[in-house]
Amino acid sequence: MKITKRKWEDVPPLFFHRDKDSGRLIRQDDREHDYTDELFRKTTVDSIFIRSLQNRLLRSQDKEGNKIGRNEITELVENLCKGAEIQKSIDEIKDSKSNVKALCDKTLTDYGKSFAAEEGRTTLYEAILNLAKGNAIQKAMAEAELKQIHEALKKEKEDRINRVQNSIKNNKIPLKVNEDGTISANNDRASWLLELLKPVASEHDKGDRYPVLTEMEGIVSFDKLCEEVRNKIHGRKGRTRSIAMSVDEAVKEYLKELWKKHADRHRDMRYYFQAVKEYFKENFPIRTKQKGAGIRQSLLKEDTVVARLLDPKHMAKAVRRKLINQSTQMHILYGKLYEYCCRKGRNLPVNSETLQLIQVLEAVKKQLMTAVSWSVSRLCYFYEFYIGDILLAGKYRRDFLIKQNNNRKDIQACKEKLQDFFQLAELQEKIKESADEDINLTETITNDALVCNKLLEECAFCISKLRNNIFHYKNLGFTQALKHIANEIKKEDVPVLLRLYKQDCENLNNAFASRISSMNIPLYYSTEFLLRIFKKQGVELSLYSAKYQMTPSFKRVYERGKNLRLEYERESMRSNIANEDGNDLQNGNWLRWFSQLKAGIVDTDAGMKGDIGDYPDTSADLGIEAETGTNTDAQRAMRNLLQLIYKYHFLPEVQKKENIVTDLIPKVLERNRKLSEVRNRSDKTYGYKEIEELCKKNKGKKDSLSELLKDLQRKVSETEKENQELAREKTDYAQRFILDIFAEAFSNFMDDRYEDEYQEIMNPKKDEEKAKKWAELFTEKADKDNRKDEPLVLKTSFDKDNIEKFLLVLYPLMRLLDDKELSELQQQMLRFRASVSGWQGGTDFSEDIAMAEKIEELAELVKLTEPESQCAEVSWKNRAIEVFEQFVEGKMAEYGAFYLQSDTLTPVPRRNMKELLRSGIMGVFKKVLLSHMQATKKDYGVYSGEHWNIDDPAGNPIKSAEQAHALLQRLHNKYTESPSQFSYEDYKLYDRTIRQLDEYNQAKKNLSFGSLYEVCRILLDMLSRWVGFVQDWERDMYFLLLAWAKQGKLHNVTETDVLEVFNEGRVICKLNKKLKDGDWHAFASIYCNNSGEKLEFLQVRNFIAHLHLLRESEWNGDEKTGCSAIEDYINKLRFLLSYDQKRMNAVTKAMQQIFEKHKVIVKFMVEKGGMLKVKDVKPGIIEHLKQTKRIEIPCHGERFTDSLLVLMKYQ
Secondary structure (H helix, E strand, C coil), X not given: CCHHHCCCCCCCCEEEEEECCCEEEEECCECCCCCHHHHHCCHHHHHHHHHHHHHHHECCECCCCCECCCCXXXXXXXXXXXXXXXXXXXXXXXXCCCCHHHHXXXXXXXXXXXXXXXXXXXXXHHHHHHHHHCCHHHHHHHHHHHHHXXXXXXXXXXXXXXXXXXXXXXXXXXXXXXXXXXXXXXXXXXXXXXXXXXXXXXXXXXXXXXXXXXXXXXXXXXXXXXXXXXXXXXXXCCCHHHHHHHHHHHHHHHHHHHHHHCHHHHHHHHHHHHHHHHHHHHHCCCCCCCCCHHHHHHHHHCHXXXXXXXXXXXHHHHHHXXXXXXXXXXXXXXXXXXXXXXXXXXXXXXXXXXXXXXXXXXHHHHHHHHHHHHHHHHHHHHHCCCCCCHHHCHHHHHHCCCCCCCCHHHHHHHHHHHCCCCCHHHHHHHHHHCCCCCHHHHHHHHCHHHHHHHHHHHHHHHHHHHHHHHCCCCCCCHHHHHHHHHHHCCHHHCHHHHHHHHHHHHCHHHHHHHHHHHCCCCCCCCHHHHHHHHCCCCCCCEXXXXXXXXXXCHHHHHHHXXXXXXHHCCHHHHHHHCCCCCHHHHHCCCCHHHCCXXXXXXXXXXXXXXXXXXXXXXXXXXXXXXXXCCCHHHHHHHHHHHHHHHHHHHHHHHHHCCHHHHCCHHHHHHHHHHHHHHCCCCHHHCCCHHHHHHHHHCCCCCCCHHHHHHHHHHHHHXXXXXXXXXXXXXXXXXXXXXXXXXXXXXXXXXXXXCHHHHHHHCXXXXXHHHHHHHHHHHCCCCCHHHCCCCCCCCECCCCCCCCCHHHHHHHHHHHCCCHHHHHXXXXXXXXXXXXXXXXXXXXXXXXXXXXXXXXXXXXXXXXXXXXXCCCCHHHHHHHHHHHHHHHECCCHHHCCCCCECCCCCCECCCHHHHHHHHHCCHHHHHHHCCCCCCECXXXXXXXXXXXXXXXXXXXXXXXXXXXXXXXXXXXXXXXXXXXXXXXXXXXXXXXXXXXXXXXXXXXXXXXXXXXXXXXXXXXXXXXXXXXXXXXXXHHHHHHHHHHHHHHCCCCCCCHHHHHHHXXXXXXXXXXXXXXXXXXXXHHHCCCCCCHHHCCHHHHXXXXXXXXXXXXXXXXXXXXXXXXXXXXXXXXXXXXXXXXXXXXXXXXXXXXXXXHHHCCEEEEEEECCCCCEEEEEEEECEEEECCCCCCEEEECCCHHHHHHHHHHHHCC
């Protein structure tokens, strides 16, 4: 029972805390007081346990899935569980005219039917039947039996309450730090697990490392146990629950006899028998409420499954592995506590907060390491180096472009690649014009070969420092690691990077102006108007404001605001809520900033019914911009202008004044409650009921947006942990509520600050002369001397004349990441700040929080100043043809103006193609997907409009995607207004339109290499997650060997030796050298696949850490197992992590989650020997028209899924 997840009346949220003395329930604002006993004295707790008993005895649904209503049986059982008077219920059953037996069969669970008092003679089921149909004596005996059951249930409830209460109090941290700085076990089980591994007695001692387990296997005799179980389940074929119950009974009887027979081994038997029972409980589950238990129980229908589970060797091995896993985890905890709480005078308190803090610090370092991995892959792309680790190839780097007889073409190609990431050409121009005192540096920067070589060497230098201090385990938080690196380097070490960084800071305002220009805003709004709104009194634009967790993006806020506005514009909604919120709702001004231009309005939210309070703000992603028709560009320009205001003005203001958002919470809650009442919704279906309860609990506290968002984030996280399959359905209300309050807050903010500009903002007018004037104002040739001040200023905390070195170290790393990777790094920094801001363990994290905010702001600077592609037209054309034409059917010049303009010379750069080049992975795709065309002439025909064969209801032919979108929107509006009026002809037209539109989208995606880039993203996400896993492995092995060394478990390894092994890389090589014979034998014993003790799978650590799969030469499967390259990595990674069963199983779970994020379903199958293979890859499904006959559209086309499957199965 999850006490901290329950809602307790008159009790604020409680959290579980434990230390070396005990476990206890605490409040967030009162960590000293133990609320455990206080909570369990409340009647609300009693009622929870009563309900739990009722749920075990009574069914909630019949076999057809229909809810079971109240009847005589439910009333009797409820009173029995409550301890209430039962005589009335007894009399009702005696006088009942119903078929009591049928009611019992329908209402009672199997557990309910079989429940009996300890000294009772009949079960609850038999007692009820005798009460209804028995003679006078039987009825009297049944009454007496029910009274015994009454007392038994009361005792059962009290026992369960005491068990839960005691389990909380006794759940202390299993290890403790003693006053002398040593660590010892804090309970007998921890002591037993630490003792389980027998110390290595001599250099050549290769004896049994776990002799206690071997002895226990002899005592238990799994051959006899399995025989007893088989005899017990004989004749129960196919009856899965009966099999499980019989197995449980047989195992308990067998172990009970052994317990009596071996009184001298009770300590070892206690913990070994517990593992045996857990084996049967997991594989022969009686109760099916736990995740996966129902599936495991259903598998018992298969004789082959039962035979495998009852194989004595399999069973003995599984129990041994489980206990070795547990022993290993206890030693890892020992090493972790020693490292953080003892070594070198460190004295963090041993409690749950410390363990949580360690987890947070390690998560940030893992994200940084992921970023390091991608930056290394980009370095390989620049260096064209695919035969090893570029960070270790010093001579190759020094000679690159200098001593390798590179011709001008190679140098120019490298420079063009670099200019996709750095403003290198601009720096060269500035150096030529300035009088830099460093003549040597000037000569270097103005020489293409030298500057490319120097810049790359400086990038490699910084990234190498980051990798060595973050990947290889050191007891340093990421901020400490950054400060350590900053102290090691001098600005003179990275002069080119220093000047590029300064240049970006100097160019910030111009970059902002260029971003505005690229968003086509100056094409629709005059320069004078833009400068007026950006420089008006009281407006201060900021590059970045430190965000809260769950702060929504403008895109999502805008979509939500747009949908709310469209819904409001329907008269029915306006009349429903117009009387409750003032004049704005009555005069039509509510959310007016989200109004759409009259022409070309399209809402892609095809799956929405139109009800505000019931459905998430998710839309069917059709792959085309939402706005269509004659005002598409104008609508987009207006939205882009609002986005700038949201990001650079609204969010910074919210940071200063949270009440801009929080003041709207009561209004949003009240409005949605009224809508729910109007639509005859019950209180349970009211969408924001959870939010109201959360606000009530926080009543009296200072209204804090950050605290509200934290609480919502916590609720989302808890729900996801409970049941990931239902997580989205359960947490949509939180996401939707945040979007609601931010949409309304932004609209109110615009009313307050930009009221005078409303008409001009909402009525954009195209004028190309406007755009020219804007460009002239910010061109480098503009006469800056005649300016009184900067025309546009974006506030930042950076000082280009006083650059913090830790930011300079991170600068090249961030420059080599794409937007998505930068955003993920930003989010990790945000999570770190949120986690440590409330830390009450005595450590001051204010400096760390400030550094994290600086890192987030640096990421924003890098995004804003990202260079435009500087490739010359001929160069880009050559690169595109060289890399992509082999994936195109025919020649790229045969595809009209898609790749090359009509002159067949001027290229049309596509973003997906650019990102694929930047990824450095095209060499792999050339090998793996060589025979799989990504773009075909059929795609081009579809893109060109050859496939349209639809007429709208008026008989007008549809000839473009824009027209199809407009038709789809009209149909969807009709559907949301009244699904019952949506005819079958409407349905068929909707179906044909959505399918042809999807065909167009997929064709466009194929032609632009969007499908291939999506495959690329999945591969990169997989490799990122794998890097995190091997980082976990290295950290855990450090803690494990440190613990073994401190306890004297190894013969020839000291604490100093462990530190040397894990210092500065080459860990596998050092392990092989340091751990000899007996010590290596002990190390190998923790892995599940240690045949021959060679542990060849350890090498996968190097392959993953150094991203070998980004090199085409590494794509080779395993001929012995028949595994593909990807499958081989997955299996070896699982073996590497087999010291921890949960982490080992997390590999495939992580893979599935990555695929789900990309709307793909991947299935694995297990072959003999435990080898995993990819069974299938399928696209997810988008559902439309959910209220009627659903239309299902695949999230991806066949080209994508085929390419992805080939990648996964490539040998």
